[in-house]
Each structure stands twice: as C-alpha cells, then as structure tokens.
Amino acid sequence: MEAAEDEVAPLLTEGVCVAAVNGPSSLVLSGAEDAVVGVVARLEGRRSKRLRVSHAFHSSLMDPMLEEFRRVAAALTYHEPAVPVVSNLSGGVADAGRLCSAEYWVEHVRGTVRFHDGVRALRELKVTTFVELGPDGVLSGMVDGDCVPSLRRDVSEDRALMNCLGRLHARGVEVDWERVFAGTGARRVDLPTYAFRHQRYWIEGDGPAVPETVADPVDAAFWDIVDSGDADSLARSLRLDASVLDGVLPALSSWRRRHRDQTVLDGWRYRIDWRPITDGLAPETVVADGTWLMLVPAGQADPMAEATGRALTAHGGRVVRVDVDGEDRKALAELIRAELVRAGLDTAGSTPVAVVSLLPLDERPDADHPTLSRGTAATVTLVQSLKDLDVTAPLWCLTSGAVAVREDGEVDSATQPMVWGLGTVLALDHPRSWGGLVDVAAGPDETALGRLVAVLRGGHGEDQVAIRDTGAYARRMIRAASVESVEFAASAAAGDTVSGEPWTARGTVLVTGGTGGIGAQVARWAAGRGAEHLLLLSRRGRAAEGADALEAELTALGARVTVVACDVTDRAALAEVIAAVPSDVPVRAVFHTAGAAQAPTQLPDSSVAEFAEVGRAKIAGAVHLDALLVDRPLDAFVVFSSGAAVWGGAGQSGYAAANAFVEGLAHRRRAQGRAATAVAWGAWAGGGMVDETVAQEFAAVGVELMRPDLAVEALGQALARGEGHLVVAGIDWPRFVPAYTVARERPLLRELPEVAALTATGTGSGTGTGTGTDKGAGSGDDGEALRARLLPLSPPERLTALTDLVLVEAGQVLGHSGGSTAVEDGVAFLDIGFDSLTGLELRNRLQRVSGLALPQGLIFDFPTAGMIAELMLEALEPGFAVTPEAVAEEIGKLESALAPALHDDASRTRAVSRLRELLAKWDHTEKGK
Numbered sequence: 001m002e003a004a005e006d007e008v009a010p011l012l013t014e015g016v017c018v019a020a021v022n023g024p025s026s027l028v029l030s031g032a033e034d035a036v037v038g039v040v041a042r043l044e045g046r047r048s049k050r051l052r053v054s055h056a057f058h059s060s061l062m063d064p065m066l067e068e069f070r071r072v073a074a075a076l077t078y079h080e081p082a083v084p085v086v087s088n089l090s091g092g093v094a095d096a097g098r099l100c101s102a103e104y105w106v107e108h109v110r111g112t113v114r115f116h117d118g119v120r121a122l123r124e125l126k127v128t129t130f131v132e133l134g135p136d137g138v139l140s141g142m143v144d145g146d147c148v149p150s151l152r153r154d155v156s157e158d159r160a161l162m163n164c165l166g167r168l169h170a171r172g173v174e175v176d177w178e179r180v181f182a183g184t185g186a187r188r189v190d191l192p193t194y195a196f197r198h199q200r201y202w203i204e205g206d207g208p209a210v211p212e213t214v215a216d217p218v219d220a221a222f223w224d225i226v227d228s229g230d231a232d233s234l235a236r237s238l239r240l241d242a243s244v245l246d247g248v249l250p251a252l253s254s255w256r257r258r259h260r261d262q263t264v265l266d267g268w269r270y271r272i273d274w275r276p277i278t279d280g281l282a283p284e285t286v287v288a289d290g291t292w293l294m295l296v297p298a299g300q301a302d303p304m305a306e307a308t309g310r311a312l313t314a315h316g317g318r319v320v321r322v323d324v325d326g327e328d329r330k331a332l333a334e335l336i337r338a339e340l341v342r343a344g345l346d347t348a349g350s351t352p353v354a355v356v357s358l359l360p361l362d363e364r365p366d367a368d369h370p371t372l373s374r375g376t377a378a379t380v381t382l383v384q385s386l387k388d389l390d391v392t393a394p395l396w397c398l399t400s401g402a403v404a405v406r407e408d409g410e411v412d413s414a415t416q417p418m419v420w421g422l423g424t425v426l427a428l429d430h431p432r433s434w435g436g437l438v439d440v441a442a443g444p445d446e447t448a449l450g451r452l453v454a455v456l457r458g459g460h461g462e463d464q465v466a467i468r469d470t471g472a473y474a475r476r477m478i479r480a481a482s483v484e485s486v487e488f489a490a491s492a493a494a495g496d497t498v499s500g501e502p503w504t505a506r507g508t509v510l511v512t513g514g515t516g517g518i519g520a521q522v523a524r525w526a527a528g529r530g531a532e533h534l535l536l537l538s539r540r541g542r543a544a545e546g547a548d549a550l551e552a553e554l555t556a557l558g559a560r561v562t563v564v565a566c567d568v569t570d571r572a573a574l575a576e577v578i579a580a581v582p583s584d585v586p587v588r589a590v591f592h593t594a595g596a597a598q599a600p601t602q603l604p605d606s607s608v609a610e611f612a613e614v615g616r617a618k619i620a621g622a623v624h625l626d627a628l629l630v631d632r633p634l635d636a637f638v639v640f641s642s643g644a645a646v647w648g649g650a651g652q653s654g655y656a657a658a659n660a661f662v663e664g665l666a667h668r669r670r671a672q673g674r675a676a677t678a679v680a681w682g683a684w685a686g687g688g689m690v691d692e693t694v695a696q697e698f699a700a701v702g703v704e705l706m707r708p709d710l711a712v713e714a715l716g717q718a719l720a721r722g723e724g725h726l727v728v729a730g731i732d733w734p735r736f737v738p739a740y741t742v743a744r745e746r747p748l749l750r751e752l753p754e755v756a757a758l759t760a761t762g763t764g765s766g767t768g769t770g771t772g773t774d775k776g777a778g779s780g781d782d783g784e785a786l787r788a789r790l791l792p793l794s795p796p797e798r799l800t801a802l803t804d805l806v807l808v809e810a811g812q813v814l815g816h817s818g819g820s821t822a823v824e825d826g827v828a829f830l831d832i833g834f835d836s837l838t839g840l841e842l843r844n845r846l847q848r849v850s851g852l853a854l855p856q857g858l859i860f861d862f863p864t865a866g867m868i869a870e871l872m873l874e875a876l877e878p879g880f881a882v883t884p885e886a887v888a889e890e891i892g893k894l895e896s897a898l899a900p901a902l903h904d905d906a907s908r909t910r911a912v913s914r915l916r917e918l919l920a921k922w923d924h925t926e927k928g929k
Contacts, residue, residue, distance in 0.1 A: 001040060001048035003027060007545050011039050019058035020113035022142050028113075030059035044539050044617065045516050047694075049599050062110055069109060073102035086125075091117025093125075119143055129171050131164070153863070155828055226252045262483060265714050268682070268706065269480035270727035272646070274405040275751065277462060278471035283450030286457050288315035290353035291345060293336070293393070295382060297362035297375060298325035304400070304440070305358055311449035312356075312456075320345075320352070324359060324378055332378075333385035354435055354456060355395045357382055360402075360419040369612035371619040373415035376422075376657070380608050383426065386433070387604040392853060394435030396456050397423055403439045404667050405466045405473050408724065410441075411667035418615075420464075421660025422603075424648035427463060429602045431743035431844075432853050436463030445469075462747050476751045477646060480726060483717050503719040505531035506635060508587045510578075512537045512568050512621055513594035515544035518640065518684055518708075522591050523550070525712035527557040533585040534561045537577065538594070541565025560585070568594055568621030575628050587629060589636040594621050595658070600651025615658025622662045626669065634675045636719055639666055641680040643703075643729050647740065647748060650840060663725065670724050677718055682729025684708055700838065702736030703729070734758060742844040783851025783876075791880060795873070798880075802869035809845045810865060813838050828863040846872070 004025050005018060012018070016039050019030035028051065029036050040048050055062065078100035087094035089107055091114035098104050119142070122130070130147035132140045137149030148167045152160045169175045225234045231249050235242040292312050296305040309319040320343045322336055345351060359382060362375035369377060379397060386395065402416035411417065416439075423437040438455055440448065444467065451472045455465045464475035509526045513519040514536025523534050534554055538544050542551075542563045554561045566577050581587055595618040603611070622639055629637070644652045645659035662678060669676035683698050685705035695705055706728070714728045733754035740746055749755040786805070790798045803825055810823045814833055823832065829839060839859035846868070847854050852875050854868075855861055862868045901907035 001027065001029065001043070002046045003043055004545070008039070008043070010543060011042050011540075013039060015060060017059040018112050019056075021116045023116050026116075026142070028058075030056045031061060032056075042539050044513065044594065044596055047597055047599060058110065058112060066106055066110060070102055070106045073105045076102070086118045086121050088113050088115050088118045090114065092121050115139070115142065129168065129173055131168065152828055152831060155826065155831070155864075159826065223256060226256055229253060261710055261713070264707075265710055265717065266482040268710075268714060268728050268730055269483070270477050270729065271480040271723075272725060272727070273476045273478045273751070274403075274466060274473035275476050276471055277460065277465070277474045278451065280460055281451050281454040281472055283315075283447075283454040286315055286450070286454045286459075288312050288317035288353070288453050288457055291318045291320055291343060292456075293340070293352040293355045293391075294319050294321050295336075295355065295357040295359050295378075296321060296323050297359050297378065298323040300364070300375075301358045301361040304361060304398070307444060307449055308356065308358065308398070308452065311446075311453050315450075315453050317353070317453075318343075324382075326374065326378070327381070329381050329384045329388065332381050333388045336385060336391075337389060351391060352393045354393050354458075355386065355391065356456060357395060357397045360397055360399045360416050363413060363415045366612075369608060371616050371623075371658075372418075372608075372612050376415055376418050377608050377612075379419055379422065380603060380611050380653075383430075384604045387430075392433045394458065395426070395433060396435035397437050398452075399437065399439045400442055401439070402664065403466050403475070405468060407671070408667045409671035410468075411664050411671070414664065414668070415661070417660045417664030417667075418657040419660075421645040421656035421658070422653050423464070424645065424660075425650070425653040425656045426603070427744065427746075428648045428650050429653070432847070434463075436465065439466040441468050461745050463745075464748065475748055477727065477748050478751045479753075480723075483721070501720065503529065503636070503716045505529040506588045507531075507585045508533040508535050508581050509589045509591065510535045510537065510587050510625075511591045511593060512625075513592075514538055515540070515547045515550060515563065516593065517686065519591075519593045520546075520550050521684070521686070521708040521712055522593060522715070523554055524557070525716065526589070526591070527554045527559040529716065531559050531589075533582070534559050535577070535581060535587070536561065536563045537566045537568060537574075538563075539565060539567055567617075568592075568624060569617055571620075571624045571628070574621075574624050578628055587632055588634060589638075590625055590629065590634065591636070591638045591640070592618075592622050592625060592662070593640045594618060595640065595655075598652050598655040600649075601653075602651055603653045606654075611654040611657070614654030615661065618658040619661050622665050626665060630674075636677065637666075637669060637675045638677045638679065638715070638719070639663070641678050643680055643682050643727065646680045646727055647746075666724060677723060678725045679715060679718060680725075680727045680729075681711070682706060682727075682731065684711055697835065700735075700835070701739045702732035702734070704732055706730045739841055742841060743847060783849065786850055787876065787879060790876065795877075798876075799866075799869055799873050802872050803865050805849070806842075806846065806865040806868045806872075809849070810834075810842055813842050813845065823865065825865045829859040829865075830863065834859055850876070852876070 002025055005021050005027055008018060008027065008029070013035050015032040015035040016029055017031050018027055020028040022028065029039060040046075080096040080100060085094045085096075085099060086092065087099075089104070089111050119130075128146060130140075130143050132138075132147055132149045134149070135151055136153040137147075137151075140147035140149045148164050148171070150161060150164045151157060152163075155163075165175050165180060222234075222237065225237060226249065229249065231242050231245050234249060235245055238245075294305065294309060294312075296302070305321065309321065312319050320339055322339045324332065324335070327335055340352070357379060359378040360373075360375040362373060362378065364374045366372040366374045366377045383395070397419050399413070399416040399419055401411060401413035402420055404410040420437055420439075423434070426434045427436070435456070435458065438452060440452060444452065448467050448469065451467050454460070455462065455467070455472065462474045466473045466475070505526045509523075509531040511519050511523050511526070511534065514523055514534075515538040519536065519538070523536055527534060536547075536550075538547075540547075542548070543565065544563075547563050551561045551563055564577050566573050568574055578587060596614055596616075598614045601610070626637070639662040641659040641663050642655065643649070644656035645663060649656060659680070663680070666676040666678035683695070683703050683705050685695075686708050698705070711728065714726075718726045718728075733752070737749070737755055737758050740749075790801060793801060807823045807825060810829065814823070816823065829842070834842070839857075843854050843858040846852070846858075850872055852872060854871070858868060862871050898911055901911045
C-alpha cells in the first residue's frame, strides 16, 4: 500500500505487522485480515491492493511454524559467502557468520523484508546496475529503472536471458560474449556496406497543422520587458522618466499574470447541460419487437413497471418480468435464468433484445450497507449476475428524480443519482453490454412512454437521457462561460473596470480530509480569503503526516486552527466536534473533500460490500454534515466530486457512484434554498489522490494535472458567482477523445467544439452523430469483415492471420508504422512499453475489428500476441462450423444460379472447367496431400 513506515507504525494493532518495506512510500502489511483492513481504513485516500498469497508471511501468524523451521534450518550445512551480501533483514551488509546461522533464516521468515533499505545500502556502495534473479521482473520495477530482470514470465528463458545480457552490455557491464555463445555455432559477421533501411520514429501528424497566430514582435518585446520587471528598459521604450513607472510596472506585471492564469482557468471550466432530442426520437415509428427482460423491485415500482411493460408491448415487444427481492448474486442469476427458460429463451442462444432495470427505483435503505439503497445494491448484483450468465444484451437502468434538466428541484431522490455515476463507469468497463441511463419524471403519460421506448430501442445513439413532460433531453458536457468575459461585460454595464468581488470566508470554515493533499490546499486558500477559524477534520487528526507544519503555516496566515481526529461517518462524533465550535466564530462554510480512492476493479470482480466501502466516507460524511448543519445559515456548502461521475473512470464504479450521490445532495440543498456547490474535479497536482504512477496514466489519456493554486482559485470563482455545479478539469482533447471513444460512441462530448473538430478530421473514434443504429456499441461492422477473411483459411492459417492482426494493432497503439513487423510475437506487451491504459486501448481496437467481448485486463491475462490470437480464435471458431445440410443448401443455390449457363456453350465450358478445378482441389484435400 501507499504509505511510509513511520506513519503506519503508530497505527499497527495486535495481529498486524509490516511485512515488507519496498520503497519510501510503499510497504506491505500482513496479519489477521480484519485487523489489516482496519489499519488500511485509517489511512484515508491511500492506494492499496490485496496480495494473493497462501500465508500471512512475516507476521505473527507464522509463529506456530518457527520452531519446526528452526530445526530444519539447523540441520543444514552453511558456508560463508565469497562476496559481500546485503541483507534484506537488516537493510545493510550482512555479517558472514550470521548468514550461516539457523536463527538468521528464522528471523527472515518472521521479520520485515527491508528491500528498500537494501537497495539504498547498495547505492551507497556505488552500485549502479542491479540484476534480478528470479522467475519474473517483479522487483525490477522498485529500483527506479536501474534493475535488469534475468527472466520474464511468458517469455522463453533463452530469449529473456539474452535480452538481459544485452541490456547489461548497453549499461556498460562487461559481458564475456565468447562464453555466452560457446557451443552455439554463432560467429562474428561483418556489417553490411550498404545503408541500413531507414524508418522514421517521430509520430506523424494526422494532417496539416493549424496555423498559429503570429504575435506582433513589438507587443512581444513590450510584455517581455514587463515580465522581467526592468523599469529602466520599459521607460526607454515608452520614452518616459523611470520614476513615472514606479507603480505602473508592478500593476502591469500583476495584470499580465492574472490574465494568463484566468485564461488557464477558463480552459478548465465545463458544465453539464441537457439538449432537446425530442424531434429525433419519432416514437410513433418505433418497433420494439423481440423479448425484453425487465427487472422490477418486488412491491416497490409496480405502476412504473406496468406502464413500461405496456409501452413495450404496444410497440411490438414481449416483456419477461422478473421481480427481485434482495437475492444475492448467485440466487439472482438462477432466478433470471429460470425466467428466461420459462419464456423459451436461454443465455447461450436466443437472448433478450435488451435488459431494462427498474431496480434503482427502490429507495429503501439496504440493511447490510447503510450508505446504499436496496435499489443500488440490487443494481450492482444485477450487473454481476448478468456477467455470470453471459447475457450480453444491453442493460438500461431507469431512474426517476435522479438528474436536473432545468431546475434543481427535479432531483428529489436521495439515492438514485448514484446509479448515474455507476452507469458512466459501466459504459467504459462493459461497452458492449451497457445500454444507458434514462431518468423518467414521475407519472409519465403515453407520449413520454413512447419516447422511453424510442430511447430504449437505441437507434438514436444516446445513452444518457431524461424524459420530461416537455420532451426528451440528452446529457452533454459543454464549455462553461468564461469568467473573464462575463466579468468584463458586467463591469462595462456598470460603467467601471473593476472585476467581480472575490468570495470571502467568515467565521469557522470546516474542511473534511483537512490534513490531506487537497484538504490542506483548501485550508490555505480559505485562510488567505479571511477565514477566522479553520476546523480541519481527518481520521488521524494531529497524528497525520505534516499536520503540525500545516497548523503553523495556517496560523502564520492569521487564522485560528483546530485539527481534530474525527471519522465523518460517525454522526455522534461529528456532532460533538461541531458543537464544540466557539460561538463567536460559528460554522459558516463547509468543504467536504474527504474520500477514498478506488483501486481499478470491474464490478463483476468485486462484491457489494467492497462497492459500498469505497464511497462510505464521502456519502455518510456529506449526509451527516447536511443534517447537523441544517439550521445554520451557511455561506458555502461545497462537496468535492470527480470527473469519474461525469465521464467515468475505468474500474471506478464505487467511486463514481459516491461522487454522483454528493452531487445529487447539492441539487437538493439548492432546491431548498440552502447553500450548495458541487465541483467535479479533474486531477490535482501536488498530492491528493494522484501519485506519480496515476499521473503518468492520466497524461497518457489526456487528463492534465492542475496547479493547486489555480484549482482553488477556480473554486473561489464558482462560489463568487453562485454556481451550483461545475466541472473543473484540464483535458488535452486530441489525446483524450481517441482513447475515450475507441469502444463506443460518447454522446456526452458531442457539443464540445474541440471534439467536434476532431470528429470532423477523423481524429476521434466513435464520436459521430449517432444517427444510425449503434451496432454493438461502436463495434464497426461487428467483425463481419474479419470473419469473412478467416472463413476460407485453415485453423493454423487463421491463427497466423489473427496473430498478425494483433501485432498490427499493437504497433498502431505504440505509434509504429511498420505493420506487424514493428512488434515481435512472443514478447510480453508489458516489456515493450504497454501499460494498463495502452493495454485497454489495444483491447478496444481488437474488439472493434472482431466484434468479440475481450477482457479488460487483456494484456495481463494474455501477455503476448500469440496468446491473444488463440483466445480470439477460440471465440470465433464456432462461427466457422459448416454442417452437411448447409453445404447441400449452398450447392443447390449454386445450381440454380448456373442454370442459364446450360444454354450457352462458352459459359457452360467455362463453368465446367472451374467446377472440375474445385473438385480436384477438394479431392486433393480429402486425400491429405
């Protein structure tokens, strides 16, 4: 997990040990499961991952075997090492005699593995190159690029070892090549005298560059002088006395800096809008034939279920209704299977046209997971059950009162907004089996129900729709108004040149997650905006790393500071903290930044409990703060949301759902006339939930890190302008769009001018208008062209063709132009520059060309091109099977087609010749020649 040893040590409880220290902020905890989970939970916002091991090594759970292990170790014969050994038990050079003792190896089983200290000790000994001797390169990634693995999983040992020696040679290590190649028949060859084939490795642009506006050199020179602060040079340029510029130059420099920063801020500002699509639905012409599977919460949504079923039936559909009443994953799968079989369908052959779920309408609290409704928990279970049944029909989730099209009051459901956050992630993780989200106003009439059927039929290409009495509306992310332009217009109207007044903090400003990366930035900003008292809440309080320094910094800014250890999910504890706030500085503003990051996990690979735990602090904290401060006149109540709730995040279903929940809470507060602002953030630089690895992943897909000082400035502007919901994110659209839209259409982005421009030039993938039928969620021709190409080939030829296809697509992902020769088969993708995001892009490209549903972790489960090709061939083979009856039918068609040739000598002669060639070829194959 992501933590330093010194900050974990005070949190260790009985039964929990530090098993390994792998880096300055990377360690492994081991011990009793519940106790370990409890320690991890106290480190809010830290990335963690469970390791699949047989025993809790290096913990007290190993104690029962130590004595027997000691007896075995004592029976061995030891010899002192011939070279110095750095011990991972001590982290330093080991005593040779101690290495020869049984006790040392007993301690190795029980003690902490100090790998990081060992690496540091070797560096102090001037070691610059490390070699990992083991079955894979697991440790190499922990040595900052200086370690060369000797072997690689899924790569032949000979190839891996030669690669290792080559890399060591390139690093300046002396290799005895004569001994390496002894007995192999290898010999030295002269280099060719001709020029080698040239290949350009710079990535070519997709078209001519957009001409940039050339700055006026005079203007550029003027602003260069201003930026330099050189008053004498500026005075000479303006032919003025330098004393005249005493106050002007600093003011100009400050204005220039503010203008530049505001340009950046305006580029980060987006909002959610709803665009009318009523005219494009044409419900009167929609045909909904086929079988529709409808999931209904037992006894909770009967009127809506009956109306929806009636509408589908009226348009030609057949509805199979399944009433769900708290079944677990296995029981729900069995229930669905039974209903499908009863309807004459099965999950392997004839499947429904679509799955329509009304489960989110059940708003009763879930007994086992208080932050979830029964409807949300059932929706998670439904996704898992459909996966278990291999049902690939698109899943549509219906809500009511989950989104606000025009007024905040439209969001009258506390729980259903979560399903919209969940749905944005399902569209990424399961693009082929996800239909979309539809929010239907209560009591829909026949016209509204007709529009619902048109949306569910899917021909319009929309996947996030709200249906109201006034029509149907599609969700869009658009540019928010520029603050600079709005304030300039307001100033001009008022007859002055002063910008809008900034938001000012008063009284006590309460910040949850206040000692974390983002919370600390908000606290600094609030102190600078006049906060008299800062109340910073976090699970560790003053014990959090850097808490004392933060308190001193904020105090120096003029604020009273109180740092409190408080779990915001504990309502009583939170109430006690709020009650203790001095009466002379009452709570006037709340910034709820607390939240836990989620390790990327697809919903079918997790449990309902894990889904709920991810969002527990964010949801419960927001609910408790809202209730405890309901009678307080607040200047601000800000909930920190995430882009995951807007455009999604791979494997982030629980995190996105929790953020969508707090956005819904903000809508309801504003509808009640109370202060509320929800900001869906992109990625912050300088801490928070983004470490270096995540930052690199974000950069690869076009999500840019935002300067914290500018991010809080964007927050202040949103508060000053009274904005209820805002998206603040740095996005490099030319990089973001191709990766985001590779698997299916993303109508959410259609109104953004940058995306429209990329679509027009063909740079974006799958961002079209969606006027045609969306076959398989952006799957191109659903693999028909590939199947046609493979059909006449033999099985070995098909495997070769598929391998070449994978290699070509992999080369495209890496930016190569050399076709299948650019990437070599047999080499693991992770060894040639692939990571989780480029692996996802490769998987999506292969899905589009093949029509297959491939696993998200494709390159991890099938690490070479040949292995992926075998997987694809196994899935495609059933479609190539030919029965005798089918052959006879095709011959009959051929006979009918050739009948006219019987009456034309030339045509008949030519046909007979071709048929004889075909017979000879078949005869040749039959005899095995």
